[in-house]
Amino acid sequence: MNSKKKWSEAFIALGSNLEKPIQQIQEAFEELAHIPETQLIKQSSLYQSAPIGRLNQPDFVNAVVRIKTHLTPHELFDELMAIEQIHGRVRESLNAPRTLDLDLLLYDILTFQDKQLIIPHPRMFQRAFVLVPLQEIAPDCFIPGHGSISQLVAACFDQKIQSISLEN
Known part of the structure; x- marks a missing residue:
C-alpha cells in the first residue's frame, strides 16, 4: 500500500458580521492553518460587503484562503464546521447574521453533490464577496461548470465590495 497521500x-470562503468580525476572520485564519493534514497556502485581504437577502444586519467582513490538504472533502467540511462551532456559530435562518461562516468553495476540479456538501459551492459564482478575494489569490482560477474567475467577477460589477485597510 502506498503511504504517500x-x-x-x-x-474556503470566510465571512463574519457579528462580535468583532475582523478579529473573527483573523482568528479563523490561524485555526485553518492548524487543521490536521492541511497547509494554509495563501489568504486574501479582508473585504467589506453589504448583506444579501436579509438587509437589516451589519455589513460583512469576507476573505478567501487557499489550502492544500490530505483530507477528503467531507473530512475538511467537518473541520470547518468544528471551527464555526468554536466561534459560536448559530444557524437560525438563511442569510442570518453570523459570528463566522466557512464555506468550502472548491476542492481540486471536483464537482460533487450530496445531502451535506455541494462542490463547487452552489452560489459562489454569483457573489462578488467570494469572487473578488478568490481572484486576488488565484487570478487564473476556473470554476467548473461556470467559467473563469475574471468573467465571473465582471458579471458581478453591480455588487459593492471594498478592501479593508488594517493600517492605523
Whole structure:
C-alpha cells in the first residue's frame, strides 16, 4: 500500500458580521492553518460587503484562503464546521447574521453533490464577496461548470465590495 497521500487543493470562503468580525476572520485564519493534514497556502485581504437577502444586519467582513490538504472533502467540511462551532456559530435562518461562516468553495476540479456538501459551492459564482478575494489569490482560477474567475467577477460589477485597510 502506498503511504504517500496526494495533496488536494481547496479554497474556503470566510465571512463574519457579528462580535468583532475582523478579529473573527483573523482568528479563523490561524485555526485553518492548524487543521490536521492541511497547509494554509495563501489568504486574501479582508473585504467589506453589504448583506444579501436579509438587509437589516451589519455589513460583512469576507476573505478567501487557499489550502492544500490530505483530507477528503467531507473530512475538511467537518473541520470547518468544528471551527464555526468554536466561534459560536448559530444557524437560525438563511442569510442570518453570523459570528463566522466557512464555506468550502472548491476542492481540486471536483464537482460533487450530496445531502451535506455541494462542490463547487452552489452560489459562489454569483457573489462578488467570494469572487473578488478568490481572484486576488488565484487570478487564473476556473470554476467548473461556470467559467473563469475574471468573467465571473465582471458579471458581478453591480455588487459593492471594498478592501479593508488594517493600517492605523
